[in-house]
Amino acid sequence: MTEKVQGPASYFPSIEKKYGQPISYWMTALDAVKDLKHMEQVDYLKAEHGMGHGHANAVVAVYRVDNGL
Template identity: 65%
Template sequence: MSSSEKKPPVKGPASYFPSIEKTYGRPIAEWKALIRSQSGLKHMELVAWLKQTHGLGHGHANALVAHTFAEDK
């Protein structure tokens, strides 16, 4: 990609990923594996679990769950 070409900005839940990795020190793939390991939980149950168990903020937890669910559809 030349310097005159720019990638479009990342939108939606994935826009949080760089901050999540920097803040919590785990790659996104690891967070998604943790989410998938909690089968049977609903979206907001997973958000609450990530917040309580792993100390994620609400926005970060919500973005991870939303993106993981979208991939798994």
Template identity: 60%
Template sequence: MTTHRVQAPVIGEGEKVTGPASYFPAIERTYDRPVQDWLDMAADALETRTHMEVVGMLKQEHGLGHGHANAVVAYVRAAQDG
């Protein structure tokens, strides 16, 4: 676990979520992997890369769509910026 870990939100069934986290249920369904995994990858990559470089990495190396990758990175950056 990294020291810069961003915790995935707990989204209750039927709960209306806005912003980047609104993509998380679809990300988990589409890529069959917990969103926490993607958040951890993005947080690690953001140590040495820009926002768009991390989006590109998630797209090219892991097959995420642009919107999903951008939502993950935006969520991590917002959480880290406080």
């Protein structure tokens, strides 16, 4: 039996479907702005990639945890 994904990562399937890119694409995109604060990274995904606020926030939250930020 598989556990249901919870938290920000639960948005990943809909993010991949809506924006047509795997999550790894978004994690790599954030490398370009890794030194910015959380909300600045969210704003980057929204402005440069047309991502909605909730999806951008979820991606940034996981990115920051995975990168020890």
